Amino acid sequence: MKQTITVFKGDGIGPEITDAVLEILDAAKADLxxxxxxxxxxEYEAHGALIPDDAFTSxxxxxxxxxxxxxxxxxxxxxxxxxxxxxxxxxYANIRPARSNAAIKTPFENVDIVIFRENTEDLYAxxxxxxxxxxxxxxxIITRACSERIIRDAFEYAVKQGRKTVTCVHxxxxxxxxxxxFRDIFYEISKEYPxxxxxxKIVDNTAMQMVMNPQQFDVIVTENLYGDIISDLSxxxxxxxxxxPSSNLGKDFAMFEAVHGSAxxxxxxxxxxxxxxxxxxxxxxxxxxxxxxxxxxxxxxDAVLADGNCLTPDLxxxxxxxxxxxxxIAKLA
Ligand code: NAI
Numbered sequence: 250m251k252q253t254i255t256v257f258k259g260d261g262i263g264p265e266i267t268d269a270v271l272e273i274l275d276a277a278k279a280d281l282x283x284x285x286x287x288x289x290x291x292e293y294e295a296h297g298a299l300i301p302d303d304a305f306t307s308x309x310x311x312x313x314x315x316x317x318x319x320x321x322x323x324x325x326x327x328x329x330x331x332x333x334x335x336x337x338x339x340x341y342a343n344i345r346p347a348r349s350n351a352a353i354k355t356p357f358e359n360v361d362i363v364i365f366r367e368n369t370e371d372l373y374a375x376x377x378x379x380x381x382x383x384x385x386x387x388x389x390i391i392t393r394a395c396s397e398r399i400i401r402d403a404f405e406y407a408v409k410q411g412r413k414t415v416t417c418v419h420x421x422x423x424x425x426x427x428x429x430x431f432r433d434i435f436y437e438i439s440k441e442y443p444x445x446x447x448x449x450k451i452v453d454n455t456a457m458q459m460v461m462n463p464q465q466f467d468v469i470v471t472e473n474l475y476g477d478i479i480s481d482l483s484x485x486x487x488x489x490x491x492x493x494p495s496s497n498l499g500k501d502f503a504m505f506e507a508v509h510g511s512a513x514x515x516x517x518x519x520x521x522x523x524x525x526x527x528x529x530x531x532x533x534x535x536x537x538x539x540x541x542x543x544x545x546x547x548x549x550x551d552a553v554l555a556d557g558n559c560l561t562p563d564l565x566x567x568x569x570x571x572x573x574x575x576x577x578i579a580k581l582a
Contacts, residue, residue, distance in 0.1 A: 252537055253282040255307040255314045257300075260289035261511025262521035263317035269523040269574040270315075270530050276578040277549075279534060279542050284311065289319040289330070289511070299330055308338070314504040315533055317526060318511040328375060331506075335368045340497035340504050341395060342402050343368040343476060344532075347483035347493055352554035353564060357486045362459075362466045363412070364483060365403035366476025368497060370395050373473045391427040391472065396434045402498075403470035404442040415439070417449040418471035418479065431472060456482060480508055491522030491563045494529035496536065505533040519569045522561040524550060527577075549580035 258264045286304035293299045308314045321329045343366040376388040417435035421428035439447030452475045463486050484493035490509035497504040507525035534543035553576045560566025
């Protein structure tokens with residue numbers, strides 16, 4: 250029986266990259282059925298809900314979501330839909346692999362970093378209040394249970410993927426209790442994995458080291474906010490946000506999305522780079538046990554990037570989303 254997945258089209262460049270990626274999945278014979286929903290700001294303006302009830306119902310049934318970026322309306326009292334989805338479905342493990350591609354020239358070579366970002370707590374827990382009109386408090390929450398599961402996942406991944414090192418990134422020198430707890434748990438769990446080297450770095454030093462010597466990093470495990478910031482940094486090492494995919498995994502649900510946002514500055518121009526979203530779809534295919542299809546798509550992307558004829562402007566080319574997508578489909582054939 251064909252596997253059904255849920256697809257959210259999102260805002261800005263979301264619909265453009267979704268159409269391109271679904272066409273490529275079909276060309277690769279991924280053999281999937283889709284339940285596709287418009288979600289986000291445009292959907293809210295048209296029908297009054299950012300995510301329609303049917304879309305939630307579909308995800309609760311299929312348990313696999315390919316989600317394109319959603320604009321978070323600023324100043325309208327909305328919580329981020331992305332944060333809401335991660336919390337609602339307990340998608341606690343945000344996994345972001347940043348790998349150099351031989352065809353994309355940056356000042357950094359041989360980068361191969363996988364970031365495990367805790368996705369449900371920290372300053373993203375949404376516990377904020379105005380103490381008075383000139384004072385706002387935002388509470389950072391770190392718990393043993395949530396720290397243990399993301400740290401264990403990072404070590405398990407390292408073992409399964411033949412990785413050598415897991416680095417805990419924190420700011421325990423200042424936030425001695427919260428980040429101190431995360432770091433302590435990291436070293437407790439590391440004892441269960443003697444074959445993996447465990448070390449830790451303070452987040453500001455990590456930012457500098459990632460630029461000076463990114464090759465030293467292998468698997469990184471970190472809290473929500475630091476993970477968000479250093480993963481954008483890691484995308485800069487490999488050629489930009491157009492190249493950084495991610496998975497958001499929980500016990501029961503899985504969501505796959507590019508790390509980038511809805512890129513309103515280039516929306517509708519037909520020049521968005523669909524690679525990050527396509528590689529997110531490949532992570533989804535791996536998750537669904539369709540590793541062979543994922544590998545074929547990755548090879549086709551590598552070949553098109555190596556040809557260099559239709560790279561999108563973010564990668565220094567003059568290509569369009571459509572031309573790039575067609576070139577990948579041609580390679581698949
Ligand atoms: P952004 O990631 O949308 O854009 C940052 C820069 O990267 C822009 O110059 C954009 O043109 C470029 N860029 C991003 N993706 C690209 C692609 N695929 N191809 C070519 N260029 C690309 O970040 P920004 O502008 O801060 O956020 C825009 C909106 O997206 C906001 O409403 C934000 O809340 C939302 N957002 C949503 C996310 C999600 O749905 N997962 C994640 C991050 C932001």
